[in-house]
Every structure is written in structure tokens, then in C-alpha cells.
Amino acid sequence: xxxxxxxxxxxxxxxxxxxxAIYALxxxxxxxxxxxxxxxxxxxxxxxxxxxxxxxxxxxxxxxDPYFSILIVTPCAFIFGYLIYRYGIGSLAKGKDQNILLIxxxxxxxxxxxxxxxxxGDQQTVNLTYGFEAFxxxxxxxxxxxxxxxxAALLMCAILWAAMSLTDLGRAIRxxxxxxxxxxxxxxxxxxxxxxxxxxxxxxxxxxGCMMLPIFYVDPYTGNIFVLVAFTIVVLGGMGSVVGALxxxxxxxxxxxxxxxxxxESLGQIGISLIFILILIFRPTGLFxxxx
Amino acid sequence: MNKSILKTNTSRRNFLGGTAATVALTAGVGTPWIAQxxxxxxxGLIHPATGWAAYPAAQLRYGAQMAxxxxxxxxxxxxxxxxxxxxxLGDSQTKPEIGAAEVEKMNEAGVHAIQGCYQSAVGLAAxxxxxxxxxxxxxxxxxxxxxxxxxxxxxxxMADGYGRIARDAATNLGEINRLAxxxxxxxxxxxxxxxxxxxxxxxxxAALKEHSIExxxxxxxxNPTRNFDNVALRIKSAKPDIVMPINYPGEYxxxxxxxxxxxxxxxxxxxxxxxxxxxxxxxxLPQIAENMIDVNHWYNPSSASGQAMRAKTEADGxxxxxxxxxxxxxxxxxxxxxxxxxxxxKEAVNAALAGSTxxxxxxxxxxxxxxxxxxxxxxxxxxxxxxxxxxIIAPSEYASAKAVFPRT
Numbered sequence: 076x077x078x079x080x081x082x083x084x085x086x087x088x089x090x091x092x093x094x095x096a097i098y099a100l101x102x103x104x105x106x107x108x109x110x111x112x113x114x115x116x117x118x119x120x121x122x123x124x125x126x127x128x129x130x131x132x133x134x135x136x137x138x139x140d141p142y143f144s145i146l147i148v149t150p151c152a153f154i155f156g157y158l159i160y161r162y163g164i165g166s167l168a169k170g171k172d173q174n175i176l177l178i179x180x181x182x183x184x185x186x187x188x189x190x191x192x193x194x195x196g197d198q199q200t201v202n203l204t205y206g207f208e209a210f211x212x213x214x215x216x217x218x219x220x221x222x223x224x225x226x227a228a229l230l231m232c233a234i235l236w237a238a239m240s241l242t243d244l245g246r247a248i249r250x251x252x253x254x255x256x257x258x259x260x261x262x263x264x265x266x267x268x269x270x271x272x273x274x275x276x277x278x279x280x281x282x283x284g285c286m287m288l289p290i291f292y293v294d295p296y297t298g299n300i301f302v303l304v305a306f307t308i309v310v311l312g313g314m315g316s317v318v319g320a321l322x323x324x325x326x327x328x329x330x331x332x333x334x335x336x337x338x339x340e341s342l343g344q345i346g347i348s349l350i351f352i353l354i355l356i357f358r359p360t361g362l363f364x365x366x367x
Numbered sequence: 368m369n370k371s372i373l374k375t376n377t378s379r380r381n382f383l384g385g386t387a388a389t390v391a392l393t394a395g396v397g398t399p400w401i402a403q404x405x406x407x408x409x410x411g412l413i414h415p416a417t418g419w420a421a422y423p424a425a426q427l428r429y430g431a432q433m434a435x436x437x438x439x440x441x442x443x444x445x446x447x448x449x450x451x452x453x454x455x456l457g458d459s460q461t462k463p464e465i466g467a468a469e470v471e472k473m474n475e476a477g478v479h480a481i482q483g484c485y486q487s488a489v490g491l492a493a494x495x496x497x498x499x500x501x502x503x504x505x506x507x508x509x510x511x512x513x514x515x516x517x518x519x520x521x522x523x524x525m526a527d528g529y530g531r532i533a534r535d536a537a538t539n540l541g542e543i544n545r546l547a548x549x550x551x552x553x554x555x556x557x558x559x560x561x562x563x564x565x566x567x568x569x570x571x572x573a574a575l576k577e578h579s580i581e582x583x584x585x586x587x588x589x590n591p592t593r594n595f596d597n598v599a600l601r602i603k604s605a606k607p608d609i610v611m612p613i614n615y616p617g618e619y620x621x622x623x624x625x626x627x628x629x630x631x632x633x634x635x636x637x638x639x640x641x642x643x644x645x646x647x648x649x650x651x652l653p654q655i656a657e658n659m660i661d662v663n664h665w666y667n668p669s670s671a672s673g674q675a676m677r678a679k680t681e682a683d684g685x686x687x688x689x690x691x692x693x694x695x696x697x698x699x700x701x702x703x704x705x706x707x708x709x710x711x712x713k714e715a716v717n718a719a720l721a722g723s724t725x726x727x728x729x730x731x732x733x734x735x736x737x738x739x740x741x742x743x744x745x746x747x748x749x750x751x752x753x754x755x756x757x758x759i760i761a762p763s764e765y766a767s768a769k770a771v772f773p774r775t
Binding site for chain 2: 206
């Protein structure tokens with residue numbers, strides 16, 4: 076039994092990388108919102124679910140491939156996120172953390188129950204012509220959707236990292252995250268930057284939803300399956316760190332996959348909780364986080 | 368400001384006049400409502416309307432409400448002067464404690480009988496709560512045999528539990544295998560981790576031994592599971608003849624997709640109470656579903672009432688899943704109890720239900736015979752996806768097609 080498990084270890088590690096990339100996609104949006112704006116967005120899972128539904132309906136009604144629908148869903152998600160922050164969270168919260176918690180919690184309830192009302196609780200999947208095509212590695216098959224999602228996650232991280240590090244917008248976001256009043260004094264429109272950052276975070280979810288649909292399914296509660304893992308990744312990688320989200324995603328993906336192989340699929344999840352506890356004890360700022 | 372207006376306008380005369388008007392209105396409007404409430408028979412429907420099981424819950428509610436509408440249209444409970452059935456809707460949110468709390472709320476609302484709850488764990492808690500008030504409780508879907516083995520006189524189940532389903536599933540598989548020349552000798556069971564999956568897997572392991580089929584591995588997984596690749600690779604490495612999933616809809620479909628993606632080769636997927644095996648699965652993923660077998664609650668396709676119910680369900684835009692007719696059957700069973708009791712007296716209704724011999728011809732059942740709350744005439748059947756439809760392949764008296772085994 077153990078020798079059989081060890082022989083499958085390379086496959087489990089590769090599998091962990093593939094799923095880790097998907098988790099990183101979800102965590103990217105969260106690390107911006109949670110790490111930069113310090114907003115605990117309880118509606119993150121619900122918004123991911125909306126993105127999955129958007130990709131599903133674009134495929135179901137207009138036969139648009141989920142990977143092409145990234146070009147539609149991502150900008151729509153940005154606008155949605157921007158408006159939600161500018162005219163919802165930002166204006167109603169009045170800068171109080173407890174208000175933000177309640178507003179995002181309320182949003183998640185409205186979105187989930189709205190989806191249940193309009194789309195029913197039925198699980199929806201897409202049946203793509205290439206959905207079961209796979210690369211043969213000899214010891215395992217890697218399906219096209221997983222490989223595409225893997226490289227897309229790397230690309231998204233690279234784009235986001237470049238945007239945060241090299242552009243004026245990125246500098247403004249980082250300035251607002253570090254010193255809000257200072258940023259305002261040098262002429263940065265803080266409210267606008269907050270809304271843009273929230274919009275970018277939700278846009279990441281939009282892209283993630285499109286990439287996850289060919290692999291997973293969607294129902295009104297699908298988002299919750301990924302959101303706790305995403306929080307763990309953000310804490311592990313360091314709040315606000317794009318690279319941290321990617322590395323954290325890989326670590327969690329591999330831990331889950333190898334844990335499942337060695338300890339069983341049910342008990343294997345324990346590794347994620349263990350990492351979460353260890354990182355809080357020994358490196359509370361995360362792998363790529365810096366002390367405030 | 369408001370306080371002064373109230374003070375100014377509320378004179379003694381106004382107060383007395385207002386009170387008299389309120390009493391008159393209450394008498395005028397309230398009496399008919401009380402009379403109507405007394406004549407209605409209230410049936411509580413407790414299902415996980417929100418949460419991961421929202422879809423089966425919606426199907427259960429749909430089936431129950433269809434039965435209530437049909438019974439009311441046919442004259443209601445005739446022995447009670449045509450009393451109409453009325454549904455009280457409860458949401459267990461997939462949590463046992465919430466299911467039990469819903470029973471308390473319904474008891475306060477004067478419920479006369481309750482049915483539910485889809486998940487065995489919730490059914491156990493809710494039926495125990497109902498037992499405190501002796502409220503008749505019918506399990507529409509819930510396979511744990513503990514539901515009817517606790518000696519509670521108010522708990523009944525028309526459909527099968529996992530003990531008899533496991534026995535029938537093993538017998539049917541043994542028969543299908545024998546007719547094919549006994550090519551299958553080994554099985555891997557993949558089951559979810561709760562009472563439903565764990566209990567059924569344990570029973571199947573024992574039952575399959577009697578048919579010379581060995582369970583070579585049992586893989587338990589969490590709810591939800593995001594990734595089945597390791598499971599698929601483990602199955603591929605062990606090379607079983609049969610893969611036996613016992614899980615809920617999301618994981619059922621995800622596992623089936625992953626087995627296909629990893630090119631795992633086996634003679635048959637033979638699930639027991641496979642949560643995702645239904646007409647929708649066959650429509651959505653026909654290339655995966657083809658020739659997959661499931662042992663489950665199923666309707667009798669040769670009965671006119673079964674065909675009519677399926678046609679109505681599909682005309683309403685719903686899939687005809689097992690939840691629909693199991694819930695319909697449960698309401699019929701309760702209504703029959705009220706009919707024979709002639710009242711809503713709990714003792715009388717429980718006694719009537721315990722002696723039920725109701726005929727449900729839309730199910731492939733024998734004569735109804737209640738023993739300690741369990742209908743001994745019920746049975747699950749083996750069904751197989753064949754050319755975009757679902758056919759009964761065993762037992763032979765209800766079979767609508769021959770089994771394709773090993774799969775092509």
C-alpha cells in the first residue's frame with residue numbers, strides 16, 4: 076500500500092501544481108483586497124460563483140468557449156467590483172471595519188440566494204469537445220483544461236506583478252496600502268484607488284471563474300469550496316504579495332494532493348490546517364509578507 | 368414630536384372606539400382564518416433548501432407539492448370532510464441541529480405530520496425531535512437504517528434503507544455478472560465520509576462477498592472534494608474490474624469526469640445510491656454516462672401513473688429525479704394515514720400509518736407492509752444509461768432493457 080502510494084508520488088506532486096495554480100487564481104483577487112485594502116471580503120466565494128455562472132451562461136447561450144469568455148467576463152467583473160466598492164462597500168462602511176464585514180457578509184447572502192432563486196441549486200457543467208483530451212506523461216494524463224489553467228495562472232500572476240511593481244497605478248495602490256493619509260496628501264484619489272483595487276481583485280476572480288469552469292462545476296455554493304483555501308494561501312504567501320499567492324497556491328495544492336495520497340482523501344485535508352497554524356506561529360507575516 | 372401627536376389624538380373615546388373596531392375586525396377576519404386552519408391538514412416539509420443539497424431539496428419540495436395539489440384536487444381527505452393538505456416549508460440548511468429546530472417551529476405552528484430530510488443525519492435529528500411530540504414523521508429520502516431502528520413509533524419510511532439496498536445491489540450485480548460469464552471479480556468502493564457513504568460501503572463489502580466478488584480497496588473522501596486525480600490514479604494502479612461510487616451529486620460527477628480524463632479502464636461503474644446519476648447527468652455528459660450503472664430508487668416506467676408523473680414533471684421544466692417520486696409517495700402515504708384515521712389525532716394517525724397497505728403503482732414495489740416503520744415491500748433497482756436514456760436492467764420483472772456488461 077505504502078509502496079503503491081510512493082510510486083504515485085510524482086503524479087500527486089504534478090497534480091498538486093495543477094490545482095495549486097487554480098487555487099492561486101482565486102487567491103490573487105483575495106490578496107489584493109485582503110492584503111492591500113485590509114478588507115475581509117466575505118463575498119469573495121459568492122463573487123467567484125457569479126464569475127463561474129457568467130462563463131457558464133456565455134457557453135450555454137452563445138456557445139462561447141470559457142477561455143474566450145475571459146475577455147468578456149474579466150472587464151465586466153472589474154466594472155462590477157469597482158461599482159460595488161465605490162457605491163456600496165466604500166460609501167456605506169464609512170471606514171469602519173465592522174461595517175465592511177457586515178456589508179460583505181450581507182452581499183454574499185444576497186448573491187448566493189439570488190443565484191439560488193434565478194439559477195436553481197442545480198449543478199451545471201460544460202461539456203467541451205476538448206474537455207477530456209490530455210497529454211500522456213506515461214504515469215498520468217494531464218488534461219488540456221488543467222494545463223491551460225496552470226499557464227494562465229502563471230501569466231496572470233506575471234501581469235499583476237508587473238502592474239503592481241512597474242506602473243503608476245501599482246505604485247499608487249501600494250502607497251495607499253502603506254500610508255493612506257500620505258497618499259492623499261500627494262494628490263492620490265484614495266477612494267478611486269480603493270475602488271480600482273477592489274475591481275482588479277474581482278476581475279481576477281472573473282478570469283479564475285472562466286478557467287475553472289471546464290474543470291469543475293458551478294452551483295450557488297461552489298465558491299465557498301475554494302474561498303477558505305484562498306484565505307489560507309493569502310496568509311501563507313503574505314498579504315498583498317502576488318508572488319506569495321502563487322507560491323502559496325502551489326504549496327497548498329501539493330500539500331493537499333500528497334496528503335490525500337498518503338493519509339487518504341478524507342484525512343489528507345489536515346495538512347492545509349497544519350500549515351495555516353504553523354505559519355501563524357512561526358511567520359505570521361507570511362512567506363513573502365513584510366512587517367508593518 | 369411623534370409622541371405629542373399621539374397624545375393629542377388619542378382621547379378616551381378614540382381609544383375605546385379603536386379597540387371596539389379592532390375587536391370587530393379580529394372577529395370578522397380572524398374567525399374564517401381559524402376555521403380554515405382547523406380544517407387544513409398541515410404537512411411540514413423539511414429539506415436542505417439552501418446549501419450544497421439545494422437542488423435535491425428543490426426536487427423533493429416539487430414532488431411533495433405536486434402530491435399535495437393532486438390530493439387536494441381529488442377532494443382532499445374525504446374522511447375529514449374533504450380537509451385540504453397544506454404544506455409548511457422548512458429549511459434544514461444541511462445541518463442536523465437546524466433540522467431539529469425546524470421541527471420545533473413547525474410544532475408551534477400546529478403541524479400534523481412532517482416529512483424529510485434528504486440527509487440521514489438530519490433525518491435522525493429531526494425525527495427524534497418530532498418524537499417528543501409524537502408527530503407522525505415520514506422519511507421521504509434518507510437511507511440510514513438507524514432512522515427506523517430506534518423504536519420510535521412516529522417514524523416511517525416507504526422507500527428502502529441502505530441495508531436492503533446493499534443486499535439488492537449485490538444480488539443484482541451477482542446476477543448481471545453471472546449472465547456475462549462472471550468476468551468481474553474485484554471492486555473498489557469510493558464513498559463519501561458521512562453516515563450514508565460509510566454505512567453503505569461497509570454493507571456492500573459484506574454483501575459482495577456472498578457473490579464471490581472481492582472489495583480490494585475502499586477509498587473515503589471528504590464533502591466537498593475538489594480533486595479526484597489521486598483517487599483515479601489509485602484506482603488505475605489497482606486495476607479493479609468494477610468501480611463503485613457511493614457519494615453525493617457534486618463528487619459523483621467530478622469523480623466520473625476524472626476517471627475519464629485519467630483513462631481508467633474498468634468493466635463497469637456500478638454505483639450504489641449514486642447521487643449524481645439521473646436524467647440530467649445523462650443529458651449533460653452523455654459520453655461519460657453511457658453504460659454507467661446505478662442502484663437506486665427509481666419509478667416503474669411501465670405504470671401509467673409513473674409515465675404521467677414523469678410527463679408532468681418534464682412539462683414543468685424539471686428533471687424526473689428520484690427525489691420527485693419519493694416525496695410524492697411520502698405525501699400519499701401520510702394522506703392515506705389521515706384518511707384512515709379520520710382525524711389529525713397523532714396516536715390514531717401513527718397507528719394508521721403503522722398498518723398501511725397503500726398501493727403505489729408508480730414505484731416498482733410489492734405490496735406495502737410496514738414492519739417497525741419500514742415498508743418491506745419497497746426495493747431499489749439497477750439502472751443503466753443506454754443511448755441517452757436510463758433503463759432498468761435488474762431485477763428482471765421490472766427490466767426494460769438488457770444490461771450492457773462489461774461496458775462497451
